[in-house]
Amino acid sequence: MHDLHNPGGSSRDFSTPAVRLVPERLAPTGLDLVAPLTLGAYQQAVSEPLRLSARDDRLALVVGNTRALWPLFLKAFQLQFDLQRAADPLDRYVEQALARALEGLPVLDVRFAHELPPRRVAIQRAADLAGMASLSPAHLSVHPIYGPWIALRALVVLDTPAPTRAPWPAAPCWEGCRRPCLEALQKALEVGWDPKKTWPAWVAIRDACPRGQRYRYSEEALRYHYARDRKALGLLSP
Numbered sequence: 001m002h003d004l005h006n007p008g009g010s011s012r013d014f015s016t017p018a019v020r021l022v023p024e025r026l027a028p029t030g031l032d033l034v035a036p037l038t039l040g041a042y043q044q045a046v047s048e049p050l051r052l053s054a055r056d057d058r059l060a061l062v063v064g065n066t067r068a069l070w071p072l073f074l075k076a077f078q079l080q081f082d083l084q085r086a087a088d089p090l091d092r093y094v095e096q097a098l099a100r101a102l103e104g105l106p107v108l109d110v111r112f113a114h115e116l117p118p119r120r121v122a123i124q125r126a127a128d129l130a131g132m133a134s135l136s137p138a139h140l141s142v143h144p145i146y147g148p149w150i151a152l153r154a155l156v157v158l159d160t161p162a163p164t165r166a167p168w169p170a171a172p173c174w175e176g177c178r179r180p181c182l183e184a185l186q187k188a189l190e191v192g193w194d195p196k197k198t199w200p201a202w203v204a205i206r207d208a209c210p211r212g213q214r215y216r217y218s219e220e221a222l223r224y225h226y227a228r229d230r231k232a233l234g235l236l237s238p
């Protein structure tokens with residue numbers, strides 16, 4: 001199977017039904033990035049509190065999204081009262097989309113990127129090992145096509161053998177790059193993290209990266225993600 005979102009994956013065995021079914025089911029929800037890895041690769045790469053309890057040879061799927069998610073999420077938000085009332089409507093939307101996509105599959109665990117310790121998952125590490133996105137010097141995950149303009153949402157573990165035993169790390173994004181993200185990170189660290197005031201300095205880190213610039217998030221999506229501005233969700237927002 002040709003996987004545009006995971007170019008390094010072409011020589012892996014994608015015949016495992018779940019590896020085809022989950023992306024197919026998730027695509028209409030805007031969760032358009034899915035990459036498989038063997039759970040053991042993740043377990044070896046992280047420290048004990050971040051490990052999951054399943055056999056190393058089981059299939060893990062990293063789930064993420066590009067800006068494709070935003071309009072589909074907004075549409076659902078306008079229609080669903082439960083999303084409008086949720087403390088975090090986007091996280092709730094992701095949970096619902098994934099629950100539907102995993103129906104009938106042998107799910108061992110689902111760890112959402114927004115879960116707090118002790119359920120925290122090192123999702124950037126998993127995305128790197130799966131070949132989905134490189135861990136960048138600015139602590140962003142950088143996709144070969146979409147650059148840093150992606151979000152990582154969940155790690156799913158299924159009771160089915162992984163298509164490969166070895167990790168398939170993403171090609172390092174910094175090779176051949178003069179790393180403008182580092183200067184932008186330095187500036188952001190100087191002003192500090194404040195969703196009300198300093199958030200543009202944090203957006204500037206993504207903007208500094210030459211990769212995937214045409215896949216930049218919309219202004220509304222940026223205001224929602226960085227300034228935590230619920231007005232970006234439209235008129236029905238409470």
Ligand code: B12
Pocket residue numbers: 050112113114115120121122123124125135136138139140141142148149150151152153193202205206225226227
């Ligand atoms: C905690 C957290 C933060 C903390 C980081 C503090 C810290 N020292 O770890 C703070 C609040 C600073 C932060 C900021 C932001 N975050 Co954040 N964050 C997370 C979260 C929930 C957990 C990270 C973690 O603890 N991982 C476990 C550790 C052990 O993994 P690790 O591989 O060893 O370490 C990684 C991170 O901890 C991070 N990190 C480590 N030290 C530092 C220091 C700084 C200054 C920053 C920014 C990050 C950072 O980078 C490491 C990899 O290089 C993840 C989601 C997840 N579950 O992973 C999102 C996540 C990493 N964040 C994300 C984003 C987008 C942001 C922000 C842009 C805010 C926003 N509006 O969304 C900013 C700025 C990020 C940037 N580089 O520009 C995205 C990244 C997407 C991408 N394409 O890379 C993630 C994956 C969430 C998601 N749903 O997609 N974040």
Ligand code: SF4
Pocket residue numbers: 136137138140142148173174177178179180181182208209210211
């Ligand atoms: S600017 Fe270069 S090193 Fe920094 S995240 Fe982008 S590709 Fe990676």
